Amino acid sequence: MNKSVGSALARLVLLLVFTLLIGCAFQAATCAACTPPVSHAQPDSLVIQTLGPSPQEGSQTVALSDPALINQLYSTIYALPVLPENSACTLDYGPHYVLNFKQGNQPVVVVTAEHFGCRKVTIDDEGIQRHGTDEFWSLLDQAIAAGTPTA
Structure with missing residues (x-):
């Protein structure tokens, strides 16, 4: 050589x-961001608010109490990959969701999810953005379908 x-x-x-x-x-x-913090209680209820892309489309809120589905969605959120900084995202606009995980009447965590652009999922107390995977969006759809509409 x-x-x-x-x-x-x-x-x-x-x-x-x-x-x-x-x-x-x-x-x-x-x-370190792949698992829920130890200080977080395990949620036993979930309220999901769906917000349309425009105020005219209004919002829908459902409550979910299926522990298996709640825990699967909760674990999936913490396993989502971190969204790289300076990600190139589409300029489309669509629905976004606010997920309020609770244990009893006590809040556990609030998660926001944008089903457009980079499909960002943000755990409010974390300060980092994650990328919503197809598995996450499928579970969220299941949770909304299984939820009970609230007033």
Whole structure:
């Protein structure tokens, strides 16, 4: 093997190792956001407010008390990937949702979800934005369908 090929190969290996290390560091930094904080109580009820893209479309609110579906949605939210800064998003506009997780009468956490653009999901006490996956949107649709409309 000549010297220039060996040098290029060494640089390529070094670049690969560096890239892997950065990826691991990013994963470790975001992994803390992958699970609900220990201080959070496990929710046993959920109120979902659906807000249309315009005020004329009004809003709809449903309450859900199915513990399995609530916990699955709650866990899925905390497992959503962090939305990278400077993400390119579409300029469309659509519905967004406010999810109020509660245990008894006590609030656990409020989550906002935008079903447009980058499909952002924000856990209010976290301050970071996550990307709503197809699994999340499917579970949210199930929760809305299973919920009881409120006045």
